[in-house]
Amino acid sequence: SYELTQPPSVSVSPGQTASISCFGDKLGDKYVCWYQQKPGQSPVLVIYQDNKRPSGIPERFSGSKSGNTATLTISGTQAMDEADYYCQSWDSSTGVFGGGTKLTVL
Amino acid sequence: EVQLVQSGAEVKKPGESLKISCKGSGYSFNSYWIGWVRQMPGKGLEWMGIIYPGDSDTRYSPSFQGQVTISADKSISTAYLQWSSLKASDTAMYYCARDRDGYFQLDYWGQGTLVTVSS
Numbered sequence: 001s002y003e004l005t006q007p008p009s010v011s012v013s014p015g016q017t018a019s020i021s022c023f024g025d026k027l028g029d030k031y032v033c034w035y036q037q038k039p040g041q042s043p044v045l046v047i048y049q050d051n052k053r054p055s056g057i058p059e060r061f062s063g064s065k066s067g068n069t070a071t072l073t074i075s076g077t078q079a080m081d082e083a084d085y086y087c088q089s090w091d092s093s094t095g096v097f098g099g100g101t102k103l104t105v106l
Numbered sequence: 107e108v109q110l111v112q113s114g115a116e117v118k119k120p121g122e123s124l125k126i127s128c129k130g131s132g133y134s135f136n137s138y139w140i141g142w143v144r145q146m147p148g149k150g151l152e153w154m155g156i157i158y159p160g161d162s163d164t165r166y167s168p169s170f171q172g173q174v175t176i177s178a179d180k181s182i183s184t185a186y187l188q189w190s191s192l193k194a195s196d197t198a199m200y201y202c203a204r205d206r207d208g209y210f211q212l213d214y215w216g217q218g219t220l221v222t223v224s225s
Binding site for chain 1: 141143150151152153155156165166167168169201203206207209210211212213215216217218
């Protein structure tokens with residue numbers, strides 16, 4: 001079955017840049033999106049179609065892709081950005097999530 | 107305003123059946139796929155399946171094929187997720203969400219339905 005691989009955890013200091021990677025076979029040929037989930041809340045879409053931001057998502061969130069690796073970048077990370085982040089794509093007519101990355105802002 | 111409102115928390119016993127719901131409003135419900143996502147306690151998101159309410163075309167993740175049934179009633183803008191025989195391992199939070207563009211990218215999410223299965 002198709003898999004997306006993310007690092008389990010990433011740490012960043014306030015004001016610095018956080019990068020979260022997501023690797024998958026032939027991911028370069030598929031759209032990738034990213035979700036933010038805070039404890040006790042539903043996920044929120046922060047990036048879609050690789051690098052587009054939904055309305056209401058701060059400009060400090062950006063997405064990119066190089067080959068089969070997608071990256072979520074948070075510039076000027078704030079304490080409120082501490083959350084779990086999931087990449088997601090699709091394969092064989094079904095969606096697939098990465099395992100999630102816990103972003104710690106310390 | 108686009109909203110997906112899910113039915114309330116459920117406590118069931120193993121072997122019981124269950125059907126939870128997700129009601130959409132604020133957009134053309136028939137024209138967007140609705141996905142279902144499982145999150146077991148302390149774990150990540152898992153894609154279960156997706157349905158197009160306009161014609162009930164349904165696609166299941168291989169892990170959930172045969173384990174659950176996804177359906178929709180477009181006349182009342184509601185999607186459903188059901189089990190015929192629950193197991194303790196079905197204990198989880200279940201989310202419905204709208205696919206924004208047919209590329210499996212979920213832009214609006216319900217508040218989640220917590221299902222607890224315990225004897």
